[in-house]
Amino acid sequence: MSSASQVNQKTVLVIHGPNLNLLGQRDPGQYGHMTLAEINKDLADRATVLGITLDVFQSNHEGAILDRIHQGIHNSHGLIINPGGFTHTSVALRDALDVYSHPAIEVHLSNIFKREPFRHHSYVSSVVTGTICGLGAQGYLLALEAVAQQSQSEK
Amino acid sequence: MSSASQVNQKTVLVIHGPNLNLLGQRDPGQYGHMTLAEINKDLADRATVLGITLDVFQSNHEGAILDRIHQGIHNSHGLIINPGGFTHTSVALRDALDVYSHPAIEVHLSNIFKREPFRHHSYVSSVVTGTICGLGAQGYLLALEAVAQQSQSEK
Amino acid sequence: MSSASQVNQKTVLVIHGPNLNLLGQRDPGQYGHMTLAEINKDLADRATVLGITLDVFQSNHEGAILDRIHQGIHNSHGLIINPGGFTHTSVALRDALDVYSHPAIEVHLSNIFKREPFRHHSYVSSVVTGTICGLGAQGYLLALEAVAQQSQSEK
Amino acid sequence: MSSASQVNQKTVLVIHGPNLNLLGQRDPGQYGHMTLAEINKDLADRATVLGITLDVFQSNHEGAILDRIHQGIHNSHGLIINPGGFTHTSVALRDALDVYSHPAIEVHLSNIFKREPFRHHSYVSSVVTGTICGLGAQGYLLALEAVAQQSQSEK
Amino acid sequence: MSSASQVNQKTVLVIHGPNLNLLGQRDPGQYGHMTLAEINKDLADRATVLGITLDVFQSNHEGAILDRIHQGIHNSHGLIINPGGFTHTSVALRDALDVYSHPAIEVHLSNIFKREPFRHHSYVSSVVTGTICGLGAQGYLLALEAVAQQSQSEK
Amino acid sequence: MSSASQVNQKTVLVIHGPNLNLLGQRDPGQYGHMTLAEINKDLADRATVLGITLDVFQSNHEGAILDRIHQGIHNSHGLIINPGGFTHTSVALRDALDVYSHPAIEVHLSNIFKREPFRHHSYVSSVVTGTICGLGAQGYLLALEAVAQQSQSEK
Amino acid sequence: MSSASQVNQKTVLVIHGPNLNLLGQRDPGQYGHMTLAEINKDLADRATVLGITLDVFQSNHEGAILDRIHQGIHNSHGLIINPGGFTHTSVALRDALDVYSHPAIEVHLSNIFKREPFRHHSYVSSVVTGTICGLGAQGYLLALEAVAQQSQSEK
Amino acid sequence: MSSASQVNQKTVLVIHGPNLNLLGQRDPGQYGHMTLAEINKDLADRATVLGITLDVFQSNHEGAILDRIHQGIHNSHGLIINPGGFTHTSVALRDALDVYSHPAIEVHLSNIFKREPFRHHSYVSSVVTGTICGLGAQGYLLALEAVAQQSQSEK
Amino acid sequence: MSSASQVNQKTVLVIHGPNLNLLGQRDPGQYGHMTLAEINKDLADRATVLGITLDVFQSNHEGAILDRIHQGIHNSHGLIINPGGFTHTSVALRDALDVYSHPAIEVHLSNIFKREPFRHHSYVSSVVTGTICGLGAQGYLLALEAVAQQSQSEK
Amino acid sequence: MSSASQVNQKTVLVIHGPNLNLLGQRDPGQYGHMTLAEINKDLADRATVLGITLDVFQSNHEGAILDRIHQGIHNSHGLIINPGGFTHTSVALRDALDVYSHPAIEVHLSNIFKREPFRHHSYVSSVVTGTICGLGAQGYLLALEAVAQQSQSEK
Amino acid sequence: MSSASQVNQKTVLVIHGPNLNLLGQRDPGQYGHMTLAEINKDLADRATVLGITLDVFQSNHEGAILDRIHQGIHNSHGLIINPGGFTHTSVALRDALDVYSHPAIEVHLSNIFKREPFRHHSYVSSVVTGTICGLGAQGYLLALEAVAQQSQSEK
């Protein structure tokens, strides 16, 4: 736990898209009862175990998310993103993720394929490494494991 | 007109979406000659009559509108929104309105069904209480009456 | 309230389309508990206040509705129509309304955008002045106010 | 590690669909260099750690896979399936999985959203608990973790 | 009831497609509480009354069903088939039924038109004599009566 | 066979839609050689056997059929309808049948799925109890048996 | 011009569909300035020249038009129909015309292919002998000539 | 019949598109038994009666037809065109006809709406004055009458 | 090999459509390295063996190809055509081939189903005897064998 | 013709899909009068001439066909397949053929482009070397020649 | 300006497609008032400045344009084409341009995206270097500059 070892740690950028700040109060049947703070706490615990530094960010602003991904090109080694409603409408988000060259995983809490048709198409799925959906908050933890392992083999 | 009575007043959030700040100079044949300030003035007068407090907001930033709806979940009793061009493209806006549990009415100044095909579909219509369109500035006043009555019966 | 003043009153034609005679017994979750007689009573009360003469008509026959609209071209100053199931299937109804040159408003009790996809398209919306939907029986009253004001400015 | 403890172990059914017996020789750029035997070996090792009994099955016969899922309704506690080409064409497979009431996860080695359009739609996604795709052989291990945790909370 | 009279009896082939072996445990709200054995018992009783020999078959294997229809071309006089999920996906099943020249009736327990859109199209309907759907287990008995009468007039 | 027993008989409303008055002279290859009078005679004979009172009606007027279904809500216990060309175009008919709460069966003489594509979709199928199609005039008799049995279990 | 020669005259049924009673006051840019009475006068004059008896009918009721076509099967030798808005929505009208076995011509005053997309498809065109559109009131006269000649060759 | 009167005659350009030179030997059930020479003879006779000069042209070359229409802008007063297969595929033909400012009528021998779906759409219909289809060779003669009358009123 | 025997030889028309004159220099990965002259040489050699007279033609002009097919109706006994880009756009070409009553085979050098979607549909395939595609220059030779055999059985 | 030379012979796998065992009794107008045994006899004769060993297989079971293609990867040098109804529905078959790296040709007896629309698309065409369709039983022989030549050049 | 320097000049082929010879008289609101001769004059002046030799060609014949592009492969260094109506319908034109390996620019005088939907798709855009549209006659001059610069860097 010395600063030297920290210097060598990988940094993973975690981005929560629009409306995810409402977790816990928004349609619990669909999204579960955990708040975003609780999910971030679980992610932080798992990151400690895996020896990974987390950089967590939530915004309802598409432009702010684009800016953060751009920064992450240089100061992160992997990315986890739940794009929320931007999943289905933002070509700009797709373009930003397409430039991001490290492992990147798209996460959805709910099974988007059980919902309205307009949620079945993602602009993001075809430019990220992979997708995990419908596994609730655990989906984030599995994504973190996957990024950890894949960015390991990039070294 | 005492402050005590004001404490008991219902608050209605009024949101004007992108480009609506241009009202009066943008295509008057389609949108009329009234400016946004004039519409807001009429709304304020009618609110006084109905004993309602208004919270009016205009922005061209989708994220800023989402933030404001989120705040409105706790500090308003009804909502009127003219989502402008976001009507047809924003799933994130739809998701935010879906969480909003008080009466909510979508207003369009022009009759969107008389315009280009891409304006005929609204992501918002199926998650709000109702829609008023094509009645010009009066549409806002009718929406205010509807919200006033419906939030009354929520008490 | 002299007969002379009545001569100057505007007449508004109110048309209830197919199956609306069943209101109150048909799916109250969707259409509410009011009967058509109760709705017409509320409309009559509001018309008195606004100084308007009402001409109310219900039919399950498309042809009978067309005939009535044709008559209304000459003996009414505004029109409110809930076209029921004809909304989505009748080009002939659209053509009749297109000839009607006074203010005309389409009303739906339920929010048709929350229902089956075939109810999302209206042949009527693009030839009327405006549309009010999802506000239940109050929608009729708001429509009456709008017609009253708009036919005023036609004078 | 006594047989008594094994009696209490959960059983997870793992089904590999058509053509997956060819792994290692089929398009390694798309599916990786691991053979199915190697993937099954990794799954067995992880199962031992998680205290889970695996029941692994591969077939190119749709009917044989349906039979196996039917049996699994009574003698398994979770299911992982890579339906291969049946993903996009089999309503019968969807129906069988819809009856299966324990946690079930769909896995794809490749990112099906980066491939031909007919691979973008899955009949299976909307009847399983969740989907993991594009993470290669690691996807199976993450699925096993998710099933283990979810069937735990079913107890 | 002598064997001689049996020699003259018509034989009707009854084919139950994939997942129908699960009847009784699969979604009773959709498919009812009767098991396949109970349905077959009712069919057998009605066949005795009508003087018909039944040949009943269930399989989850598309190829096995094709083989059976091929055999039935020569050793049956009518056919009842509930193709289950193959209804919507199998051109091969359609081709096999197209060769079958005796009366053939497609049966569905549930009303497929009240379900997901992909169940609204049947490859089979346009090559059989007729279709009965949405009448539950009784649908099989009505189909048997229809085949009995129609194969009578073929004699 | 006393009038008292008749009082207890169930009444079944039989509705023949547009152009069915032409049966016998319209395309016999598609619709058979029986006239509507002959079909009604067969239905009457079968009704006598089943102890059912029939109420038979044919019209080319959509509105007249809606009126009759509305009356049938209160004075019938079951309904059989061949909606003819209205099958594919009338949302108003669908709405009327949706209010009808007793068993209701849609009948088509011809196999509509073997005909033009615009005949493959029925607005009615998803709001009735079930559908029988392609079995010619016998389809009416089978429908009568089904309504008889189903209204029996409603008692 | 003796009554004897009149007995031998062919009768042509002329049907004007919904809203055509409004000709002259409805959108003259689209439909011209002639009234329906003037068109019928011109038709009568031309019929006299051609030695044809006319039977002219206008209705806004689809059912009434179907009834009239049914009668015309036996008491006319040719048919001219401008189905108005029913052109694009009525399968029942198509079915009625399909039974009509004499020459039948569809006429449209305006060029429907220059108007809204939903007017580009006609349910009627593929079951009549031919179509004349966009030639204004003259289209009726040309249709009368064509029917006269074609029914001549039927004799 | 003096050369002076001829100078004042209107000239009508008649264009027969690709494959029409084969008339008489191509599918007589669809196109009739008359040859193109016979049709042109009938047109010439009628033109004499109407006092019109004809300019007749047939080509299988799209470019040659465009050239001829261009010339016709200056040296004709009306146009009749049967565009054959170019009807459904040539935007260039549409553009040429759009420049042509005199009366122009599209003619089809067969009823194109009774044939393959790709023949149901015409690029030409919305830029000509009107369309006559399905009336065989008589269609040309009716077109000639219509052009004669319409170019008369242009004078 | 006497001139007398040649008189009895069958003639096969070979048509190469637009851009095929560029073979050898156009995208050899798609079309191979052979020039059109080399392909014609191979066809000539094979024709000699089969006792067939060839009539070979290349053009970039659709009209010229139509003219040639028209001539071939009378002076050829079979036809091989590679329609190039006209395959996907020319209804006129389809119409010409539909009149051609001898065996006709469509050939494509490349596998058009592996290329852009707009090349997957052929207007020609459904009016010729058969299609050979994706077999390179050998496809022409196989087509010649097929035409030779099929025109033999026409005799 | 010694066994040594046979050892060097190429082996071609010939697969006949579902319902092809019915050839001769199934719709001879579409598929011809030859039985499958006769077709296989002709293939065997041609194979002897070409010095090729045939391995012929027919099955109605998709899974059995997949198994056979998998085996053929190692013990054949070319493949001819008539996938019957699986052509249009099986992604799994497509995937198996995509792994097969030797020359492979898809054969259809009938011209699938002249039949129902759902037969116009093949999942197989874009992963095989080429396609021959509409040439009846001769199509198999031409395919054998093509495979023979192409596998020659692979040596 | 010696002939030697001319030998080194680049040649740019300028192709004007169908109907462009009508410029100036065709819909000036859409295409401007300049004639084609005036546009060619401006191009010639700019070419002189840029030291480029122009080869200008207009035709209404698709085949003639293909021939010219084929010649241009060897005797030009760049190409500017306004394909007119062929833009939207000619795969053959696309194929010809795809072989052309020098810089090629598609020009449209009007903004095709403001016009009918069928003008929004170009077969040509995806095989040329770039597109300039909506800038009127200046578009040609900008295209010439771009070709000049790009062919410079090819040297």
Next chain:
Amino acid sequence: MSSASQVNQKTVLVIHGPNLNLLGQRDPGQYGHMTLAEINKDLADRATVLGITLDVFQSNHEGAILDRIHQGIHNSHGLIINPGGFTHTSVALRDALDVYSHPAIEVHLSNIFKREPFRHHSYVSSVVTGTICGLGAQGYLLALEAVAQQSQSEK
């Protein structure tokens, strides 16, 4: 170069949309090697030559771009915009540009018609003056020339 002359200079607003700040590091095969700073430098140099003042702006925030266009209505004389990913998804951007009444040109560095289908449609193209695409960084310079000339003629 006096301030007086500058006062008279036209101002052109140049807007670079989302992700364009990454130019040079994002997919150089698609977008070239120039950075945004280098492009802006070239634009500035050309502006100096043309006597134009530039106002350059880049943002990943849709709202910020809308704000800037609104300001530009009053303080610019022309506009060049590369909307990046917003091109295909932003109706709000379209609405803002629709209000902008000076010359406006859409620029794309890459040829968007050679890329994914969802990039082929632009919401912006039909409300700007014109479009230049696929000409790399030079496209900006040509756009500047066009704006300069067009705003000149506005004076």
